[in-house]
Amino acid sequence: RSISVYLSSNNGTATGRNFIEVKSYPLLFTPGKRQNDSLCFNVTVIDDMVTGNTSFFTVYITSNDTGLQLATPTQAMVSISDSDHITIGFTSATIATNESTGYATVCIKIQTGVLGRSAKVYVSTMDGTAINSTNYSPVRYAEIQFVNGDSNSTTRCINITVLNDMIVEDAKDFKVLVTTNDTGVHVVSPNTTTVTIEDNNYLMVSFTASKYYSSEKEGYLMICANIVMGIHERPIWVYISTINGTATDQNFIQVQRYPLLFTSGTQQNDSVCFNITVIDDMITGNTNYFTVMLTSNDTAVHLTTPFNATAFISDSDYVQVSLGSSTYNSNESVGYVTVCAKIITGTLGRSASVYLSTMSGTATDRDFIQVHNYLISFVSGNRNNDTSCFNITIIDDVTTENTNYFAFYIMTNDTGVHVITPSNATVNIDDNDYIMVGFSSPVYTTNGGAGYVQVCAEILQGTLGKSVSVYLTSTNGTAVIGEDYYSVDAELVFNSGQRQNDTSCANITILDDMITDGMHMLTISLFSNTTAVQLAKPWNATVIIDDIDYITVSLTSSVYNTSENEGYLNVCAIILSGYLGIPVAVNISSSTGIENDFIPVQNLELWFYPDDTQNDTSCANITIIHDMLTETTETFFVFIYSNISSVRLVPPTNATIFVTDIDSIEVGFNQSMYNGSAHSSIQVCIQIYSGQLNATVNLGTYINGTSTVGSAFSLATINFSLMSGDRNGTIRCENVSLLPVGAIGTSQQYNVTLLQLTTDITVHFRQHSAIIIVFNPASNQITAEAVAAISAGIILVIISFFILILAVYMLVCTSMIKKATVKKYKNGQSGLYFPLKPEYDNIKSSKRSQKNETLEMKNLDNSMVIKNETVS
Numbered sequence: 001r002s003i004s005v006y007l008s009s010n011n012g013t014a015t016g017r018n019f020i021e022v023k024s025y026p027l028l029f030t031p032g033k034r035q036n037d038s039l040c041f042n043v044t045v046i047d048d049m050v051t052g053n054t055s056f057f058t059v060y061i062t063s064n065d066t067g068l069q070l071a072t073p074t075q076a077m078v079s080i081s082d083s084d085h086i087t088i089g090f091t092s093a094t095i096a097t098n099e100s101t102g103y104a105t106v107c108i109k110i111q112t113g114v115l116g117r118s119a120k121v122y123v124s125t126m127d128g129t130a131i132n133s134t135n136y137s138p139v140r141y142a143e144i145q146f147v148n149g150d151s152n153s154t155t156r157c158i159n160i161t162v163l164n165d166m167i168v169e170d171a172k173d174f175k176v177l178v179t180t181n182d183t184g185v186h187v188v189s190p191n192t193t194t195v196t197i198e199d200n201n202y203l204m205v206s207f208t209a210s211k212y213y214s215s216e217k218e219g220y221l222m223i224c225a226n227i228v229m230g231i232h233e234r235p236i237w238v239y240i241s242t243i244n245g246t247a248t249d250q251n252f253i254q255v256q257r258y259p260l261l262f263t264s265g266t267q268q269n270d271s272v273c274f275n276i277t278v279i280d281d282m283i284t285g286n287t288n289y290f291t292v293m294l295t296s297n298d299t300a301v302h303l304t305t306p307f308n309a310t311a312f313i314s315d316s317d318y319v320q321v322s323l324g325s326s327t328y329n330s331n332e333s334v335g336y337v338t339v340c341a342k343i344i345t346g347t348l349g350r351s352a353s354v355y356l357s358t359m360s361g362t363a364t365d366r367d368f369i370q371v372h373n374y375l376i377s378f379v380s381g382n383r384n385n386d387t388s389c390f391n392i393t394i395i396d397d398v399t400t401e402n403t404n405y406f407a408f409y410i411m412t413n414d415t416g417v418h419v420i421t422p423s424n425a426t427v428n429i430d431d432n433d434y435i436m437v438g439f440s441s442p443v444y445t446t447n448g449g450a451g452y453v454q455v456c457a458e459i460l461q462g463t464l465g466k467s468v469s470v471y472l473t474s475t476n477g478t479a480v481i482g483e484d485y486y487s488v489d490a491e492l493v494f495n496s497g498q499r500q501n502d503t504s505c506a507n508i509t510i511l512d513d514m515i516t517d518g519m520h521m522l523t524i525s526l527f528s529n530t531t532a533v534q535l536a537k538p539w540n541a542t543v544i545i546d547d548i549d550y551i552t553v554s555l556t557s558s559v560y561n562t563s564e565n566e567g568y569l570n571v572c573a574i575i576l577s578g579y580l581g582i583p584v585a586v587n588i589s590s591s592t593g594i595e596n597d598f599i600p601v602q603n604l605e606l607w608f609y610p611d612d613t614q615n616d617t618s619c620a621n622i623t624i625i626h627d628m629l630t631e632t633t634e635t636f637f638v639f640i641y642s643n644i645s646s647v648r649l650v651p652p653t654n655a656t657i658f659v660t661d662i663d664s665i666e667v668g669f670n671q672s673m674y675n676g677s678a679h680s681s682i683q684v685c686i687q688i689y690s691g692q693l694n695a696t697v698n699l700g701t702y703i704n705g706t707s708t709v710g711s712a713f714s715l716a717t718i719n720f721s722l723m724s725g726d727r728n729g730t731i732r733c734e735n736v737s738l739l740p741v742g743a744i745g746t747s748q749q750y751n752v753t754l755l756q757l758t759t760d761i762t763v764h765f766r767q768h769s770a771i772i773i774v775f776n777p778a779s780n781q782i783t784a785e786a787v788a789a790i791s792a793g794i795i796l797v798i799i800s801f802f803i804l805i806l807a808v809y810m811l812v813c814t815s816m817i818k819k820a821t822v823k824k825y826k827n828g829q830s831g832l833y834f835p836l837k838p839e840y841d842n843i844k845s846s847k848r849s850q851k852n853e854t855l856e857m858k859n860l861d862n863s864m865v866i867k868n869e870t871v872s
Contacts, residue, residue, distance in 0.1 A: 001031050001067070002028055002029065002030055002031060003028070003029040003033075003063075003065055003067060003068050004026050004027065004028050004029070004063065004065060005026075005027050005029070005039075005061045005062065005063045005065075005068065005070075006024040006025065006026055006027070006061065006062045006063065007022055007024075007025040007026075007027055007041055007059060007060075007061055008022055008023055008024055008025070008059065008060055008061075008062065009021050009022040009023075009043065009057055009058065009059045009078075010057060010058045010059075010060070011057050012055065012056040012057040012058060012077070013053070013055040013056055013057075014055035014056055014057040014078075014080050015055075015057075017046060017048050018045065018046055018048060018055050018057070018080050019043055019044060019045045019046055019057060019078075019080065020043065020044040020046065022041070022043055022059065024062070025041055027039040027041060027061070043059065043078065045080055047083065047084070048084070048116070049084055049113075049114065050084055050113075050114045050115070050116035051082060051084040051085050051086050051113055051114065051115055051116060051117070051119070051184040051185075052082045052084070052115075052116030052117045052184075053082065053116075053117050054079050054080065054081045054082060055079070055080050055082075056077050056078060056079045056080065057077075057078050057080075058075050058076065058077050058078065059075060059076055059078055060074055060075035060076075061074055061075075062074075082116075082184065084113065084184065085113060085183070085184045085185060085186050086110050086111075086112065086113030086114070086115055086119065086146075086150075086184065086185055086186070087110070087111040087112045087113060087185075087186045087187075087188045088108055088109065088110055088111060088121060088146075088178070088180075088185060088186070088187055088188065089108065089109065089111055089178070089187065089188045089189055089190050089191055090106065090107065090108055090109075090176070090178065090190045090191070090192070090193040091107040091108070091109045091155060092107075092190070092193060093190040093192070093193055093194065094193065094194050094195075094196065095176075095193055095194070095195045095196070096195075096196045096198060097162055097195065097196070097197055097198065098162075098197070098198045098199075098200050099162060099163070099164040099165070099197060099198070099199060099200040099201065100164065100200040101162060102161065102162055102164070103159040103160060103161050103162050104136070104159070104160045104162055104195045104197070105157050105158075105159050105160075106123065106157065106158050106159075106160055106176050106193060106195070107155045107156065107157040107158075108121060108123070108144055108155065108156055108157075108178055109152075109153060109154065109155045109156075110146065110150055110151060110152050110153065110154045110155075111152060111188055112152050113151065113152065114149075114150070114151040114152070115146055115147065115148055115149065115150045115151065115184075116148055116149075117148050117184075118145060118146065118147050118148060119145070119146045119150075119180070119182050119184060119185050120143055120144070120145050120146075120180065120182060120185075121143075121144050121146075121178050121179065121180040121182075121185060121187070122141040122142065122143055122144070122178065122179050122180065123139055123141070123142045123144055123158055123176055123177070123178055124139055124140055124141055124142070124176070124177050124179070125138045125139045125140075125160065125174055125175065125176055125177075126174060126175045126176075126177060127174055128172070128173040128174045128175055128194065129172040129173055129174075130172035130173055130174040130195075130197055131172075132174070133163075134163065134165060135162070135163055135165060135172050135174070135197055136160060136161060136162050136163055136174055136195070136197065137160065137161035137163065139158070139160055139176070141179075142158055144156045144158060144178075160176065160195065162197055164200070164201070165201075166201055166230075166231065167199075167201060167231045167232065167233050168199060168201045168202060168203055168230055168231065168232030168233065168234065168236065168300045169199050169201070169232065169233040169234055170199065170233075170234055171196050171197060171198050171199060172196070172197050172199075173194050173195060173196045173197065174194075174195055174197075175192050175193070175194055175195070176192065176193050176194075176195060177191065177192050178191055178192075199300065201230065201231075201232075201300065202230060202299070202300045202301060202302045203227055203229070203230035203232055203236055203262070203300060203301050203302065204227070204228040204229040204230055204302050204303075204304045205225055205226065205227055205228065205236075205238055205262075205294070205296065205301055205302070205303055205304070205307075206225070206226060206228050206294065206303065206304045206305060206306055206307055207223065207224065207225060207226065207292070207294055207306045207307065207308075207309040208224040208225070208226045208271055209224075209306070209309060210305075210306035210308075210309050210310065211309065211310050211311075211312065212292070212309055212310070212311045212312065213311075213312045213314065214278050214311070214312070214313055214314070215278070215313065215314040215315070215316050216251075216278060216279070216280035216281070216313060216314070216315060216316040216317065217280065217316040218278060219277065219278055219280070220275040220276060220277055220278055221252070221275065221276045221278050221311050221313065222273050222274070222275050222276075223240060223273065223274050223275075223276060223292050223309065223311065224271045224272065224273040224274075225238050225240070225260050225271060225272050225273075225294055226269065226270070226271040227262060227266060227267060227268050227269065227270050227271070228268065228304055229268055230267070230268065231267040231268070232262065232264065232265075232266065232267070232300070233264050233265065234264055235261060235262070235263060235264055236261070236262040236266075236296075236298060236300065236301060237259050237260070237261055237262075237296065237298060238259070238260050238262070238272075238294055238295070238296045238298075238301060238303075239257040239258060239259055239260070239294070239295045239296065240255060240257075240258050240260060240274060240292055240293065240294055240295075241255060241256050241257055241258070241292070241293045241295065242254050242255045242256075242276065242290055242291065242292055242293070242311075243290060243291040243292075243293060244290055244291075245288065245289040245290045245291055245310070246286070246288040246289055246290075247288035247289055247290040247311070247313055248288075248290075250279060250281050251278065251279055251281060251288050251290070251313055252276055252277060252278050252279060252290060252311075252313065253276065253277040253279070255274075255276060255292075257295070258274060260272040260273075260274060276292075276311070278313055280316065280317070281317075281349065282317055282347070283315075283317055283347050283348065283349035284315060284317040284318050284319050284346055284347065284348050284349060284350070284352065284416040284417075285315045285317070285348070285349030285350040285380075285416075286315065286349075286350040287312050287313065287314045287315060288312070288313050288315075289310050289311060289312045289313070290310075290311050290313075291308060291309070291310055291311070292308070292309045292310075292311055293307070293308050294307040294308070294309075295307075315349075315350075315416060317346065317416065318346060318415070318416045318417060318418050319343050319344075319345065319346030319347070319348055319352065319378075319382075319383075319416065319417055319418070320343070320344040320345045320346060320417075320418050320419075320420050321341050321342065321343055321344065321354055321378075321410070321412070321417055321418070321419055321420070322341070322342055322344055322410075322419065322420045322421060322422055322423060323339070323340070323341060323342070323410060323422045323423060323424070323425050324339070324340035324341070324342045324387055324389075325340075325422070325425060326422040326424070326425045326426070327425060327426050327427075327428070328425060328426070328427045328428070329427070329428045329430070330394050330427060330428070330429055330430070331394075331429070331430045331432055332367075332394055332395070332396040332397070332429060332430070332431055332432050332433060333396065333432045334394060335393065335394055335396070336391040336392060336393050336394055337368075337391070337392050337394055337427050337429075338389050338390070338391050339356070339389065339390055339392060339408065339425065339427070340387040340388065340389040340390075341354050341356070341376050341378075341387065341388050341389075341410055342385065342386070342387045343378060343382055343383060343384050343385065343386050343387075344384060344420060345384050346383065346384065347381075347382075347383040347384075348378055348379070348380055348381060348382045348383065348416075349380055349381075350380050350416075351377055351378060351379050351380060352377070352378045352382075352412075352414050352416055352417050353375050353376060353377045353378070353412065353414055353417070354376050354410045354411065354412040354414075354417060354419060355373040355374065355375060355376070355410065355411050355412060355413075356371055356373075356374045356376055356390060356408055356409070356410050357371060357372050357373055357374070357408060357409060357411070358370050358371045358372075358392065358406055358407070358408040359406060359407045359408065359409075360406055361404065361405040361406045361407055361426070362404040362405055362406075363404035363405055363406040363427075363429050364404075364406075366395060366397045366399075367394070367395055367397055367404050367406070367429055368392055368393060368394050368395055368406055368427075368429065369392065369393040369395065371390075371392060371408070374390060376388050376389075376390050376410070392408070392427065394429055396433060397433065397463060398433050398434075398435060398461050398462025398463045398499070398500070399431075399433055399462065399463035399464070399465050399499075400431065400433050400434070400464065400465040400466060400532060401431045401433070401465055403428055403429060403430050403431060404428075404429045404431075405426055405427060405428045405429065406426075406427055406429075407424060407425065407426050407427070408424070408425055408427065409423055409424040409425075410423050411423070433462055433463075434462060434531065434532050434533060434534050435459050435461065435462035435463070435464055435468070435494070435532065435533055435534070436459070436460045436461040436462055436533075436534050436535075436536040437457050437458065437459055437460065437470050437494070437526065437528070437533050437534070437535055437536065437539075438457070438458060438460050438526070438535060438536040438537055438538050438539050439455065439456070439457060439458065439524070439526065439538045439539065439540075439541040440455075440456040440457070440458040440503055441456075441538075441541065442537075442538040442541050442542065443541065443542050443543075443544060444524075444541060444542070444543045444544070445543075445544045445546065446510055446543070446544070446545055446546070447510075447545065447546040447547070447548045448484075448510060448511070448512035448513065448545060448546070448547060448548045448549070449512055449548045450510055451509070451510060452507040452508060452509050452510055453507070453508050453510055453543055453545075454505050454506070454507050454508075455472070455505065455506060455507075455508060455524055455541065455543065456503040456504065456505040456506075457470050457472070457492045457494075457503060457504050457505075457526055458501065458502070458503045459494060459498060459499060459500050459501065459502050459503075460500065460536050461500055461536070462499065462500065463497075463498070463499035463500070464494055464495065464496050464497060464498050464499065464532075465496055465497075466496050466532070467493060467494065467495045467496055468493075468494050468528075468530055468532050468533050469491050469492065469493050469494070469528070469530075470491075470492050470494075470504075470526050470527065470528045470533060470535070471489075471490070471491055471492070471526065471527050471528070472488060472489070472490045472491075472492055472506055472524060472525070472526060473488070473489055473524065473525050473527070474487060474488045474489075474508065474522055474523070474524050474525075474543075475522065475523040475524075475525065476522055477520070477521040477522045477523055477542070478519075478520045478521050478522075479520035479521055479522040479543070479545055480520075482511075483511060483513055484510070484511055484513065484520050484522070484545055485508055485509060485510050485511060485522060485543075485545070486508070486509040486511070488506065488508045488524070490506040492504035492505070492506060492526075508524070508543065510545055512548065512549075513549075513581075514549060514579070515549060515579050515580070515581040516547060516549040516550055516551050516578050516579060516580050516581060516582070516584075516646045517547055517549070517580070517581025517582045517610075518547050518581070518582045518646060519544055519545065519546055519547060520544075520545040520547075521542055521543065521544050521545070522542075522543050522545075523540060523541070523542060523543075524540070524541050524542075524543060525539065525540050525541075526539045526540075527539075547646060549578065549579075549646065550578060550645070550646045550647060550648050551575050551576075551577065551578030551579070551580060551584070551608070551612075551646065551647060551648070552575070552576040552577045552578060552648050552649075552650050553573050553574065553575055553576065553586055553608075553640070553642070553647055553648070553649055553650070554573070554574060554576060554640075554649065554650045554651060554652055554653060555571065555572070555573055555574070555638075555640060555652045555653060555654070555655050556571075556572040556573070556574050556617060557652065557655060558651075558652035558654065558655050558656065559655060559656050559658070560638075560655055560656070560657045560658070561657075561658045561660070562624055562657065562658070562659055562660070563624075563659065563660040563661075563662055564597075564624060564625070564626040564627070564659060564660070564661060564662045564663070565626060565662045566624055567623070567624055567626070568621040568622060568623050568624055569598075569621070569622045569624055569657060569659075570619050570620075570621055571588065571619060571620055571621075571622060571638055571655065571657075572606075572617040572618065572619035572620075573586050573588070573606045573608075573617060573618050573619075573640055574615060574616070574617045575608060575612055575613060575614055575615065575616045575617075576614065576615075576650060577614055578613065578614070579611075579612075579613045580608055580609065580610055580611065580612045580613065581610050581611075582610060582646075583607055583608065583609045583610060584607070584608050584642075584644055584646055584647055585605040585606060585607045585608070585642075585644075586605075586606050586608075586618075586640050586641070586642040586644075586647060586649070587603050587604065587605055587606070587640065587641050587642060588601060588604045588605075588606055588620055588638055588639070588640045589601060589602050589603055589604070589638070589639060589641075590602075590622065590636055590637065590638045590639075590657075591636045591637040591638075592636075596625055596627040596629075597624070597625055597627060597634045597636070597659055598622055598623060598624050598625055598636060598657075598659065599622070599623040599625065600636075601620065601622055601638075604620050606618035606619070606620055606640070622638070622657070624659055626662070626663075627663075627694070628663060628692065629661075629663060629692050629693065629694035630661065630663040630664055630665045630691050630692065630693050630694060630695070630697075630761055630762065631661050631663070631693070631694035631695045631724075631761070632661065632695050632760045632761065633658055633659065633660050633661060633760065634658075634659045634661070635656055635657060635658055635659070636656075636657050636659075637654060637655065637656055637657065638654070638655050638657060639653055639654040639655070640653050641653070661761075661762070663691065663762070664691055664761075664762035664763065664764055665688055665690065665691030665692070665693060665697070665722075665761075665762075665763055665764070666688070666689040666690040666691060666764045666765070666766050667686055667687070667688055667689065667697075667699065667722070667754070667763055667764070667765060667766070668686065668687065668689060668754070668765050668766035668767030668768055669684070669685070669686055669687070669752075669754070669767040669768075669769070669770040670685045670686065670687040670731055670767070671685075671767075671770065672767060672770055672771065673770065673771045673772075673773065674770060674771070674772045674773070675772075675773045675775070676736075676738045676772070676773070676774055676775070677738065677774070677775045677776075677777055678738050678739060678740035678741070678774060678775070678776045678777065679738070679739075679740065680737075680738055681735050681736060681737045681738060682735075682736055682738060682772070683733045683734070683735055683736075684718055684733065684734055684736050684752070684770070684772070685731050685732065685733035685734075686699065686720050686722075686731070686732055686733075686754065687729070687730070687731045687732075687767075688722065688726055688727060688728055688729065688730045688731075689728065689766050690728050691727070691728065692725075692726070692727035692728065693722055693723065693724055693725065693726045693727070693761075694724050694725075695724055695758075695761060696721060696722065696723055696724055696758070697721070697722040697756075697758045697761050697763060698719065698720070698721055698722075698757040698758045699719070699720040699721075699722070699754055699755065699756060699757060699758075699763075700717050700718070700719050700720075700754075700755040700757050701717050701718040701719075701752050701753060701754055701755060702717070702752070702753040702755055703717065703718070703750055703751070703752050703753075704750065704751045704753070718734050718736060718752065719734070719757075720732050720734060736772075738774050740776045741774065741776065742776055743776065744776055744777070745776065745777070746775075746776055747773050747774065747775045747776070748773070748774045748776070749771055749772070749773050749774075750771065750772045750773075750774070751769055751770075751771060752769065752770050752771075752772055753768060753769045754768055754769070
C-alpha cells in the first residue's frame, strides 16, 4: 500500500533568505517499494548575493502511519556553501603627501558585493625611490577588516607614517600592496597604489656680508652667497644681479641674474662666489657703491638677510696740487689778498680739498686775519691747471708803518690729493694808512658865566706812528669876537702811538655881556697840511653860548577896578629887573567870568623888546561889555606865565578884576491907592517901570497909619523880592491880611513907603508911596466869609476859563507836533523842524525868495529855552 512520510525543515544559520522552508511536505512510497528504495525532494536554495560563511538548516521526517516505523536518521543537516564574493581595491592608484604632513592615508574600498560576515585584507609597503625607515615607516601585512553589512563604496583606511629627513631633495615614492586569503574576497585593480612624498625642506641662503669692499686697482669685487641653514641632495640655483648706485657702468661691469650653483651635498656655511669686474676710470673720485641683489625661483630656497648687499669701490686715483705762486703782494687799502691752489696733474670726479693755514711774520694779527685749516675745495670735473682761490683778509691797522709780510701753506688729508711744491708762500702787505681827524662833537655848549669852553679834535680812525698837527680857527655867527668870545687860532698836536678816540684839545674864552639876549653861536673849523691826516666830519663844529642873564616880570597890580561904561581894562606886565637884548613875551590868560561881562583872553602875548629894562611895561586891553543888566559888581581873574628861561616871573602873577555895574532899575507901586475891608486881604503890588535885573533885589516898606488904636495889617512891614530876569513891566505882589481897627463903619488910612534893602544894586523909585484904606464894616454888611466865598467863586470861574484856553492851546500844539519832523543838522545835533507858514512850502525853485522869521520856543512852565533865533 502507499505509505506517506512528511518532510519539514528547521532554520539553522540558514534562514528563509537562504532556502525555501518546507512544512510537512508529503513523500509517498507507492506499493511495491522496498528496502533501499528512496523518495527525494528538492529544497530550493536561494542565492542571497551576500558574501557569507557556509550556513545550515535541518530537515526531518515524520509520519502518522502505523505501518511505518521511523528509523535513524530521521533528520539531517543541510549545509549551504556560499558562492558569493566581494571585490576590493585601492581608492586611488596614486597618493600624494608631504613631509610636513607626517603621514600618508591609504584607503581600500569594496568595489562590488555585500558582506554578510567579516572579511580581512592585508596591506604591505614596498620601497620605490623612497626608502623605508628613511623616508617612511614600513608596513608588513597590516590588517584591514571589513565587517558584516559592509557593501560597495565602504572604505577602510590606514595611515602610513612619512618621515622628514630634513634634506632638500626631489619628491620620492613607495608602493602599497593589498592581499587576502579570504576566498570571499577578490582583489581587483587598483591592487597597488603609489605614494609620492613631496619634499618640504628648504635651504636658507644669503650673502656672506651686507657690505663688500674693493678698489679700482684690484680690478674685481668678490661676492659670495652662503647656505645659512639646510642640507640638500639636488642642485640648487640662486642668481645675483647688480643695480647702479653712485657706481655706474664706468666703474664696474653690470651683472643680470648671474647663476650661482650649490651642488648636491653642500650644506650649512658652504658658499659659492662670483667676481664682479671693477673698472679703473682714471678719475679721482669718491668711493662709489652699487647694490648686489640675490634672487631664486626655487621653492626650496628661502632667502634671508642680507639678500641685498652694498658693494663699495674705493678710488685709487689722485690729483697733484700746489700753490699758484710762492710770493703774493697786496696793500692795506685793498683789504685782502687772493691766494690760489692749482691742480698740476689729474682729473677730479668728486670734490676734493686742501687746507690753508697762515703764519705770522712781521705782519701779525693786527695786519691780517689768521687762517687755520681753511678748506679750499675743488669740484668734480676740475683737472690740470684749474685753480681754487681764497681771499685772506688784510686789516688796515690805521698805523703808518713799513711793508709787513706773513707766510701761509697748504696741506691735505685727502688720499686723492697729493700736495707738491710750492706748498708754502709769502704775502707782502704795503702800507697806505693815515689817521682821520674830526671834532669830538658837532656841537659844544657853554654859557656866558663859564668863562671858557673846551673843544677837542679826535682821531676818528687810525693809529699814529709819528706826530702830526691839525689847526683850529673860529668864525663869528651870532656870537661876536670881543663881545661874546675871544678869537682862537691854535695848533692841536697828536703824538706817535695815539689812536682812535684819542683827542687834542684847546680852550676858547667866553665873555658875559650882562644882557638878556638869548643864545649865541660861533663856528670853529679844523684844517691840516699833511697827507698823514685826513679830515672827517665833523671838521666844522658849532659852539653854542647859552645866555645866563634874565629879566624878572610881574603884573603891575594884584587888583584892577573898572566899570561897564569904560569898555575895556588895561592890564600890564612890568620888568622889575634886567636888560633885554632880544624880544621876549609873557602870556596872559583870564578866567571865563560871567557871561556877557567881558571878552575872555587866552594865551595873549605881552611883548618886551630889545633895550627894555626895569619899569618898562607891556599891556593888554581886556574888553569890558556893557550888558544893560542891573546887577552886582562882577569879578574875574587874569594871570601871566612864561616858559622862556630868560624870563622869571615874580608876584603878583595873578590879579582880580572888579567890574562895577552902571545900570539901574526904576521901581514903584503899580497904583497909588489900595482899598480893603477888615477881615479880608488885599494884594499890594510893585512894578518895574524900566530896566532889567541880573540879580535878586529885596525891597521893604515903611507903614505910617492914622489909627491910634493899632495897625490894621497882620505884618509890621511888606517885603518884596525882584528876581534875576525881571524886567520892564514885571509885577511882584504880596497878599496883606486886614484887621478891624477903629469904630465899626469907619475907615483907616495908611501911607506905605518903599525901602531898598539890597544895597549893591542901583534902584530908582517912581511911585515911591501908596495909600491903603481899610474899612471896618458893620455886622449887616458883607462879612469876610462872604467876601471869601465870592472871591473863591470868581477864582473858580477864572481857573475854568484858563483850563479851557490851555486845552485849545494844547490841541493846536499837538497838531503842530504831529507835523514836525526830526532833522540832523551839520553840527551833529538833532532838532524838531516845524513848517512855518504854508506859503513857504509852495515856493518854486524859479521864484527864489527868502523870508526871515523870529521864533521863540518856551517850556511849558514858560521858562525860556531858545530866545530870538532867526530862521531863514
